Amino acid sequence: MMTTQQPGATTIPDPQGAPAIELVGLEKRFGSVHAVRGLDLTVAQGEIVAFLGPNGAGKTTTIDMMLGLSMPSAGTARVFGMDPRDAIGRGLVAAVMQSGGLLKDLTVRETVDLTASLFVQTRSVDECLERAGIADIGDRKVQKCSGGQQQRLRFAMALVSDPALVVLDEPTTGMDVTGRRDFWSAIRQDAQRGRTVLFATHYLEEADQYADRIVLVRKGQIVADGTGAQIKAMATGRTVRATMSGLSDRQLAAIPGVDSVELQGDSVSLHSKDSDAVARYLFANTNARDVEITARGLEDAFIALTGDDDQQGA
Amino acid sequence: MTDYTAVQVVPTAEHINLDRKVPAHGGFNGRLLRIELLRVLRNKRTLIFTVLLPLVFYVAFGVPQSSKWRGTDFDPKAYEMISFALYGALAASCAIGAGVAVERAQGWSRQLRLTPLSGPSYIAVKVITAMITAALPVIIVFVIGASTGASMSTGAWPVSLLLTWIGGSLFASLGLFVGYLVPSENAMQILGPGISLLAFAGGIFYPLAVMSDTMRTVASFTPMWGLSQIARYPMLGGSFDPMWLVSGVVWIGLFFAGAVWRFRRDTSRV
Incomplete structure (x- = not known):
């Protein structure tokens, strides 16, 4: 059971600073x-x-x-x-x-x-x-x-x-x-x-x-x-909904960060991976009100990120 | 970090301690042993097969023996006492051995691997449990034997008791082997009739002394023959046949080897 070790070679575990x-x-x-x-x-x-x-x-x-x-x-x-x-x-x-x-x-x-x-x-x-x-x-x-x-x-x-x-x-x-x-x-x-x-x-x-x-x-x-929020955004982005008027769907699509636009009368839905930037733009530059940012569920993110695209499941 | 404002968190000042020690003796301790023994004593089926059955057999078949068997000059009561005590001891140790395999199948061994309990300490607990459980029928049958007139030389009593106890305990290997072959609670349902059969064949339930020559030859090739002869030797006297020892070593060795073989096969998948 006895082993000879060089002085200093003994490793005394120091859990204090180590990662879990x-x-x-x-x-x-x-x-x-x-x-x-x-x-x-x-x-x-x-x-x-x-x-x-x-x-x-x-x-x-x-x-x-x-x-x-x-x-x-x-x-x-x-x-x-x-x-x-x-x-x-x-x-x-x-x-x-x-x-x-x-x-x-x-x-x-x-x-x-x-x-x-x-x-x-x-x-x-x-x-x-x-x-x-x-x-x-x-x-x-x-x-x-x-x-x-x-x-x-x-x-x-x-x-x-x-x-x-x-x-x-x-x-x-x-x-x-x-x-x-x-x-x-x-x-x-x-x-x-x-x-x-x-x-x-x-x-x-x-x-x-x-x-x-x-x-x-x-x-x-x-x-x-x-984080859960990051994961969700990574897979699906978020949707920024607002009530607003005066911008065409082409103008809406040109807002930095917007990936796609849905327009129904005054109700606008903008899909984006950077919803913060989109919301900031809306408040600063448009008459948007009732702004609502929603993420798709983690379930969707999970399926999108882990989906088996080549049927080679291990 | 995440802000759990929705939940009332009771602040606990005391930080989790990271400076821990490894337990002495690989985690072996009295509380563990006590609980293991308690498990045995609570198991009615084990107690019936290992304590009650040998006792009833001895009272039914051993006590009524009054005259010596033809061609022998030892006390048949003592012969039966040792035989049934040995049966109880080996049934008990078999049950503990099979229990180890069942625990493994149920994931308990894996759970224990997540604790500081070392492999050798676990084995030590099981060996001690098996030895104590095996001692129970030996002591009880011997005490009843002594009080119902079983006789042998004073010196033969402690030696045959010891040999019966140790010989019986070695059959934990058979339990372990069968347990690994049939890793479920069914193991004991196979072992129960199985060891009774071996006890008949090996001269434990049916005395070798009254067997025909053919049967005696067959008996000498079965697992319980050698160790039971050794257990009776202090009482029988005469010459010690080295084949008894060979039989014991070979059979117990085979059971252990079989258990190790099944164990390895099992772990290679995990």
């Missing part, structure tokens, strides 16, 4: 399938990041490498500047998986208690049950719990080590509306304390609503990275 997640040139091949193809991602501490992509985009494969559950074929995954296994050993990382990972013959409380026993630094079991909204079913056997309750239990297990990074794979699957609200409220409270959150979800609205940043993945590569 740092993926560099990450690749994963399964035989002929190239699931992750050179993925670079840096997540700063305290960020809430949504990881979005169609099935088979390589999200779960990437998460597995991030958690040290599988080894990259090329590239590196670091968590708080450490090997993911080291970070997990220190209790810096917790993950909520979509399914499985529970013992049916344990009670809810025993499951969290067992999990807590494995870490050096923990929150109290009661506190975690309370925060996950399952304090009242602590004595219930896991097999008697509904899907939503089991998902709350996985969340309680993730909270118990007070991790600095939580990775969530479809976290609110099976939860009812109340469950989701409680869940995200707990997540946000902890973000205030500097906890980093990365979640994969199919609830695109959830990503838009709760993430600081959305990372879109397609065929093992990142195709877009930005």
Whole structure:
């Protein structure tokens, strides 16, 4: 077990200044399938990041490498500047998986208690049950719990080590509306304390609503990275609606930034990738009133950016 | 960062601590062991097969034996006591072994990999759980045996108890192997009748001493023959047949190798 090292060669992990997640040139091949193809991602501490992509985009494969559950074929995954296994050993990382990972013959409380026993630094079991909204079913056997309750239990297990990074794979699957609200409220409270959150979800609205940043993945590569608003604008632009008179559709189309025009009497719809500039122009130079800027939903952006154009889904 | 004005956020001053330590002993701890043992004691089916059944068998088939079997000079009660205690011990360790495979199939092992618990510590917990579970029927059957007149030399009691316990525990490998072959709760439904069959064939349910020569030859090629003979050796006396040891090592080795083979096949996909 003893290794001789040069003085100074010992690497004492310094998680303080390191990014929560740092993926560099990450690749994963399964035989002929190239699931992750050179993925670079840096997540700063305290960020809430949504990881979005169609099935088979390589999200779960990437998460597995991030958690040290599988080894990259090329590239590196670091968590708080450490090997993911080291970070997990220190209790810096917790993950909520979509399914499985529970013992049916344990009670809810025993499951969290067992999990807590494995870490050096923990929150109290009661506190975690309370925060996950399952304090009242602590004595219930896991097999008697509904899907939503089991998902709350996985969340309680993730909270118990007070991790600095939580990775969530479809976290609110099976939860009812109340469950989701409680869940995200707990997540946000902890973000205030500097906890980093990365979640994969199919609830695109959830990503838009709760993430600081959305990372879109397609065929093992990142195709877009930005705020929900940026992502939406990137794919679809926005529509500026106004009531105005005096300009022909040709004049409207000449406004800087306008991509297309729809004119119905006094009602004007201008499509643009830079709606701010268009709105500014309208206020400064025209008699436009009732100005309204709308974005198309993230759903549309998601489909536009990740749509499979060559039927080569991996 | 995002401004969540719609939600009341309780400000928590205390920042998430980044300076963490790795747990001692790879995460091995008493709370974990206690919960693992509790799981066994709560499982009625396991307790019926591993504790109640051997006890009932001994009371039904061992206790009534009053005269010595033809051509032998040992106490048949003691012979049956050791046999049924061994059966209980191996059924218990089989159940724990199969449980490991079931846990893996249910994603529990993966969940544990997201905690500081190390692989060796997990194995240690399971080995200790299997040994304690296997000790239960051995101790109970031996105590009942002693109080119903089973007799052997004073020195033979502790040694045969130990050999029965250890021999039975080694069958965790069979449970593990079958568990990996049939990774679901059905594993025990195959193992239950399976080990009963092997117990008949190997001279545990049906004493070797009263078997025909042909049957005895067949028995010597089955998995429980060697280890059961070793467990009875302190009581039987006479000469130690090295083939008992060979049989035990080969069979247990095969079960472990089979478990490792299935395990590798399974992980290569993940």
